[in-house]
Amino acid sequence: MKKVNVPWESRPDGCKDVMWRYSKNPIINRYQTANSNSIFNSAVVPFGEGYAGVFRCDNKAVQMNIFVGFSKDGENWDISDEPIKFKGGNTEMIESAYKYDPRITFIEDRYWITWCNGYHGPTIGIAYTFDFKEFYQCENAFLPFNRNGVLFPEKINGMYAMLSRPSDNGHTPFGDIWLSYSPDMKFWGCHRHVMSPAPFEQSAWQCTKVGAGSVPILTDEGWLIFYHGVITTCNGYRYSMGAALLDREDPSKVLYRTQPYLLAPAAPYELQGDVPNVVFPCAALVEDDKVAVYYGAADTCVGLAFGYISEIIKFVKENSL
């Protein structure tokens, strides 16, 4: 990932938290495109002189689809009013009843997009683009039911590697993170269990389910991932954000994992919206030690949170479950 000037705001005075919110949040509002009901759970990458992104925009029929967007500064986005149209990539079978929660990963020569794809249930859709103009859809990675497929930004042991969260066909009340490998982005196997929800007594914010968020960031300490964790309160799910360090050679090994959350719903735009109490990270931009995490808020809009990678790693290691 190229290092560019990521969006940034210094830690507020008096703030002792490892990560903090952008004061201009939400940076993307629910009605920002022509027909949108909500824009959230979206992914961005450095591209050209600025940034490109793939955005989940539910329209006013509450149909879920993904849209391309561009930005010079990572903060002000020009998002298309029309969803991405895909051509066949390694297959002609590109059926899709809906698309949501995209991630973007640059590997070798192209940008890979993964998302939750509707093909007789939710599964992991895969596509690639070189230019964010032409998009080529590939075979779905897995059988349903699956969500939150996130590719590693480089091959591991010579194979593509993907995190995902097997689910059921509803508001799944369980969820572990898994790792799968592919020699060719078409056939997948060597599935390994990575991590489960935490015991309620030890870390209740992540006791119902966990799922990968942003593309893993390679550090000296291993792969750093931001992930979401869910607790079931008497009034529904509450989504918060944590981080983990995975082994560089075998990312199915969790080295450290935050017992406390890094960010949990507390701002008004996180506490109310189409689904109250949701913080859901989907992308991270890195510039030297700075990291800017893009997260969906209340299934309604997009927020930004900032931190220093070195501090986050220190925190994860010192507060590991």
Add this chain to the structure above:
Amino acid sequence: MKKVNVPWESRPDGCKDVMWRYSKNPIINRYQTANSNSIFNSAVVPFGEGYAGVFRCDNKAVQMNIFVGFSKDGENWDISDEPIKFKGGNTEMIESAYKYDPRITFIEDRYWITWCNGYHGPTIGIAYTFDFKEFYQCENAFLPFNRNGVLFPEKINGMYAMLSRPSDNGHTPFGDIWLSYSPDMKFWGCHRHVMSPAPFEQSAWQCTKVGAGSVPILTDEGWLIFYHGVITTCNGYRYSMGAALLDREDPSKVLYRTQPYLLAPAAPYELQGDVPNVVFPCAALVEDDKVAVYYGAADTCVGLAFGYISEIIKFVKENSL
């Protein structure tokens, strides 16, 4: 329905939506009457020199009942502190454990009120009044379990006609709109299915249940109804508003029906309250091409939304499911 000066506010600058909220919303607050916990899901009609209404006011014991109110301008309401007392109409059996979600329809010579009536479960209560002083309660229209009974403002094929939504005895997770006929407002039959929730992929905001809202408005294109649709999120139900056009001669035929919603919870008083994320239309006032829709917000207060009938009909036809 007499044409009078309905409450009105022009479309805000820059707004491209077919319908828009009143800037003074909510027009009725939760504590407006002596013992109220909430006032919402209420109905109004032109009456005399102004307007009369029947209001759902839950008291601070959270008992549900309906109250009469009057207004000169349709916006500022004087609502009784005491619930309506009914006399026997076409029956002496006027048991009622609770009353909620009223609608009012003027037919021929009197005002008919329908509501969800508690008689060993929720069913459709019926009453009439000539003057909003004396009210006469009739036989319940149907067996339980039923809600959202809405009368047509004129006889169809010589019979009274009512829309309703059969349900169960709880927070019903399903719901279709039906049409029934009566020769005499006492015996009902010829039940016809009108419309079902939409498939999730096509129009998710109305994929759990749908129910009639305001009294149908006769237009050149057929009967225009505002209705509510519900989606089940991981944190509960979300109620939005759409519209449909029904065949003039046989209103069980749906000619057009909005795929996108017309209004969905987004304002603070819709997003939080006793039941967050509810927009629930129960009445509409018409003046020439203008329409003012009264809707319950968050099961807590009453809001107003405006639009032009011609634009709404055009939208429904061009964005039909």
Add this chain to the structure above:
Amino acid sequence: MKKVNVPWESRPDGCKDVMWRYSKNPIINRYQTANSNSIFNSAVVPFGEGYAGVFRCDNKAVQMNIFVGFSKDGENWDISDEPIKFKGGNTEMIESAYKYDPRITFIEDRYWITWCNGYHGPTIGIAYTFDFKEFYQCENAFLPFNRNGVLFPEKINGMYAMLSRPSDNGHTPFGDIWLSYSPDMKFWGCHRHVMSPAPFEQSAWQCTKVGAGSVPILTDEGWLIFYHGVITTCNGYRYSMGAALLDREDPSKVLYRTQPYLLAPAAPYELQGDVPNVVFPCAALVEDDKVAVYYGAADTCVGLAFGYISEIIKFVKENSL
């Protein structure tokens, strides 16, 4: 109802029960017709020199439909391999996705058949025949969701009267018996609550739901009905049979109602089958003081139980809830 020689077998020696099973049970087996998976919950009446019946036969696709049958002795039945084909009666709208659990009632000049009719959910279908050759289907009595519609064998206060059990659209975990009236078998109203499930502590076999079984029998003590009651055990529903006496003039008044059951699943053909532990009465033949009750067993076959009306009335009065 004409008095003929009903099927009969004397009370077994030593038996002290008010009602007892036929030793040749089940009298109708699951595979008795060409394509049947099961034959149960069926109705019979005296007809000509013997009996006619309408039978629920689920075929091997487990589609539910009703079939005509004839018998000379009420015990050996010749049941059609083809379901009844209906013509329009008081309507041309005779849609039916499925038909099950029929009852037959002779009123004035014809045989009325009621059943659970599939029209966007289960409701009460109505038809008549004069000869069990031609059948005329009428408007459904009610909106869904409803089951177990049973007509009284004569008009009450000048109107047709029907018992039914409003339900939901699944394996309903609740159910009361209601009474509705019609001047014309087309429009229904004046709905009255008749009886609820019993408190668990008082009569647990009927604590989940109750529903009318056979056509009411007019006696000096009022209308005698056999009904089913359901308890929810940790392994599912268990259906048993009780009886009640309803007021002759106002059958919504329950005069007496059995606290103990009259018959509960205990024979092998009642304890196992497609739905274990079901005794479900749908018809009764009367000859002087004798009564023969036809009941579905385990949703699989048909059994007969016998008793004396005078004894049953005495038992109901002395063991009333």
Add this chain to the structure above:
Amino acid sequence: MKKVNVPWESRPDGCKDVMWRYSKNPIINRYQTANSNSIFNSAVVPFGEGYAGVFRCDNKAVQMNIFVGFSKDGENWDISDEPIKFKGGNTEMIESAYKYDPRITFIEDRYWITWCNGYHGPTIGIAYTFDFKEFYQCENAFLPFNRNGVLFPEKINGMYAMLSRPSDNGHTPFGDIWLSYSPDMKFWGCHRHVMSPAPFEQSAWQCTKVGAGSVPILTDEGWLIFYHGVITTCNGYRYSMGAALLDREDPSKVLYRTQPYLLAPAAPYELQGDVPNVVFPCAALVEDDKVAVYYGAADTCVGLAFGYISEIIKFVKENSL
């Protein structure tokens, strides 16, 4: 309980409610201690020249524990960053997987603390302190599953007396208040049923479950308790506050009990937070006729509500269920 200057603010102009909120609410914020995610459902007592309290602070791992705090005015609190460490009291078995929702009661010579204690499920933990420096944990009062244990401030008929709410091991959808006695704070018995949820038609805000809130206050009219009641809306639980008067000699007898609530979620900090729509009283300070009730708001922060005991008693008696 010593009478001191309790926190106080006069009834706002125009307010006709029996109880009213403090204008500076919430008095304790979610992030007030070093690692807290939320501070709510907490208890206070007069102590020394001011007040002491035991606070539920969930940390950012969402682990539940209780913390000591001190205040001069009852409004500004200095809460420890470290949870209370207990020594063995009448037992060495002081296992605790989690602690939450504390209450404090002064009896004879010491302060007794009760809370929901995790020992193979939630049960009632008991401890005492003389000085809020040393805390001694005793045997759990009951078998799981139990919550909301509240001690009376003096012995009744020579025995310690405790209210509690037996539950299940999840988000319990039922709950009655019970009374139990102990000769020695170790063995408990003579359990008596006190009160159940109200019928929906009579007082829906308390129709799902009820539980004791603050320590009972002895008045001329009996024991005054503030309690919480819960309704299940289609979007989850809503917790409100009522009051009851229990017989002085036999507190299992409910003399009066509010049909309307005294306080229900309506302020922003009650309507949104980790669990929206929660008002949950845990303590009350009394000074002459004034009472200041401390309640958890939205499972996130602490609010104060004021009233006059004489007015509350009058209200309870005149508006009794």
Add this chain to the structure above:
Amino acid sequence: MKKVNVPWESRPDGCKDVMWRYSKNPIINRYQTANSNSIFNSAVVPFGEGYAGVFRCDNKAVQMNIFVGFSKDGENWDISDEPIKFKGGNTEMIESAYKYDPRITFIEDRYWITWCNGYHGPTIGIAYTFDFKEFYQCENAFLPFNRNGVLFPEKINGMYAMLSRPSDNGHTPFGDIWLSYSPDMKFWGCHRHVMSPAPFEQSAWQCTKVGAGSVPILTDEGWLIFYHGVITTCNGYRYSMGAALLDREDPSKVLYRTQPYLLAPAAPYELQGDVPNVVFPCAALVEDDKVAVYYGAADTCVGLAFGYISEIIKFVKENSL
């Protein structure tokens, strides 16, 4: 417990099981008393020259109560047609909405009976008798919700000791065995967790819940208990029987516990009945090395299973979880 000639039948030829069924099972049939619907889950003890027992007989209203019975040989029982009438023991509060699943324990000078007692939910009722003619009911041991209270046959550390299984108010889908102590059979405390359901992968027959069965038998190896374990299949609960050895001095310590079951539903009277697939031990008679276990079968009748204590202990130790 006095040693008498217990019912007995040698192990069948070829049988390699540790315990085996009596060939005359069921020894008590469902209709054995005047009004019974079922007789099961019952307890017996040596008494006089033979045996006395307390039997759960649900009547034909399916009301649950307990009845006294006597037998000379432990196999042929004379059971009363009238339920036991209790006088006040250590309390006058002997309310009981229902009674079921009794156990009997002789301690020092009298027979103690425990059962599931209905007092605003299921809890543990206690009574004593000296002669099985006069019965004295005491305070309920615990708050609801609780079932399967079983007393130890002697005091432990100077106190009465009871096993029980806290539950909820329905068909509880969880259940651990607990130990509680009492100095006086009136106040109970010092509750200790004894054992949980087993992990599905290790011993699925006991993975949903476990509960004490017969009165513990003191052996050289500790307290031997027979207990029931439950698995949840897709068609409901299946109850089987295992055994455990508890520490003599501290019976909350489980020394050994069967990984395989000792007896599981396989005989026709266990596989079908009011609740199919239930084997539920409630009593055991011991004579030297022989043990005869009485168990409820399919919630319908009573069966006997035999074994040698030495073999059972050996099996428990060699096949421990």
Add this chain to the structure above:
Amino acid sequence: MKKVNVPWESRPDGCKDVMWRYSKNPIINRYQTANSNSIFNSAVVPFGEGYAGVFRCDNKAVQMNIFVGFSKDGENWDISDEPIKFKGGNTEMIESAYKYDPRITFIEDRYWITWCNGYHGPTIGIAYTFDFKEFYQCENAFLPFNRNGVLFPEKINGMYAMLSRPSDNGHTPFGDIWLSYSPDMKFWGCHRHVMSPAPFEQSAWQCTKVGAGSVPILTDEGWLIFYHGVITTCNGYRYSMGAALLDREDPSKVLYRTQPYLLAPAAPYELQGDVPNVVFPCAALVEDDKVAVYYGAADTCVGLAFGYISEIIKFVKENSL
């Protein structure tokens, strides 16, 4: 598949069914091996001079595992008392918490075994053997949650092909059949939807879920598969057997599929057992036009059903959904 003398019994006189049961059913009993609680849902293939099989034997701890067995005639089986021990095949990661519901397929040079394998949830385990002595376990085919993996007996379009039924982690209330491909039995992809449950009105026996049963049989009309279908009754699941014809070149295309079932629970050993009302096919032996289907009965034992392939194909085509 080699053609050998399959077990066989002629169609009984008077039987008009397409398939019929063996009169000696069940051919394998629940207690046939040393520690078995039940033996069911098992697979067989021709091997050497007779047959080999892999059997699901749950032991008396109700742990699920698979065991090898041999038979000369396909009817009398010698099953090992010890579960199969696997060596690493194409992986060393052969973790398995449990194994159940095996199938066997001969492809090219070896026998492939698939089963439901416990690795952090149920997924599809794969192994091969040449001789039924040495077994080599490979990578699991898919991520959890999955069951009923069945391999085609030859490569299709140059790739291995497998049917499976994605599920959740419990008693899954949904289930479609899918097809996946692999170049190497290690990586899988090109997942295609094959068939869904049938609409209730059209074929209720298969309206909850469907799953592949035996290894597909290549016929002139395409691939013939026996599959199970499930209906949810008020007392649980009922499993029956149907058949389908899949396109030879693209087996994701369903050419025909039985609307009626071929075999449904009706024999005593199918109606009662550990899970009542289950017929679950797992293997089929073919000899010329004869086919012998092995099916699990009531999750307890193994039965055999016979038919003629030509008749079955004719029936499927003439009775297709």
